[in-house]
């Protein structure tokens with residue numbers, strides 16, 4: 001992997017703080033109430049209305065965070081508080097330089113492949129629904145496997161969850177008044193930092209044990225709630241089919257190590273990588289029961 005390649009990628013990843021933008025609402029404190037929402041687009045309104053019509057959501061409570069790839073809303077549904085991750089409009093999204101993550105996946109139809117490569121509207125739509133479906137599918141797999149991830153709220157049948165595109169619905173971690181902070185924003189005591197680090201390395205090992213690399217693993221995609229680390233943001237998860245698998249694993253380790261420095265944890269990436277690989281061969285978490 002060339003250094004140039006790494007630089008290009010990291011610039012676009014959550015692992016590097018994005019330049020300050022006056023449009024960015026970083027913390028829940030600055031969140032907007034629905035009544036005052038002048039939504040980014042009418043499209044967002046339409047989608048939120050569709051989620052209500054489908055019965056997944058009864059009320060949108062607030063906009064939590066507007067990020068590069070998606071806007072997160074706090075909502076209420078039949079089973080409690082919901083986090084709605086609404087993917088950006090097609091043209092505005094960077095798709096996280098999706099090509100490296102998609103390598104190794106096969107697109108059967110030439111026409112579909114060309115549409116994606118040429119970024120036509122159809123191609124972009126295919127990419128977007130691909131990311132949404134991938135995020136749901138990964139959430140279900142990891143949730144069933146017993147990892148600390150938010151519970152997905154639509155599915156596991158793809159027929160059900162594909163109806164919510166371009167939104168992904170999952171359980172809100174934290175409370176409506178106090179959604180869980182990301183580890184990058186949390187103030188941790190030294191003991192908490194040690195525990196958070198340990199849990200984060202365990203999470204990476206558990207993913208690897210299942211044959212996955214997260215692809216954007218750092219404190220920006222780890223939530224901290226009740227002394228527990230919860231992993232989020234899965235559209236770009238890669239499997240061993242991807243020729244960049246090992247490089248992406250090494251990069252995730254590096255991002256985790258770098259992003260933990262501000263919590264006073266200083267680890268050597270090579271040692272951590274070996275530790276993660278060793279632990280990936282160890283015991284798995286208890287799978288969650290699948291109720292009929």
Ligand SMILES: Nc1ncnc2c1ncn2[C@@H]1O[C@H](COP(=O)(O)OP(=O)(O)O)[C@@H](O)[C@H]1O
Pocket residue numbers: 014064065066067068069070071072083085150170171172173174179180181182220221223232233234
């Ligand atoms: N289940 C959840 N519970 C609480 N907050 C969440 C949850 N999922 C995501 N968030 C918040 O929404 C933000 C954006 O989600 P994320 O999946 O990281 O999307 P992206 O980084 O692509 O914008 C996160 O940084 C986090 O603050």
Ligand SMILES: [Mg+2]
Pocket residue numbers: 014220221233
């Ligand atoms: Mg993220």
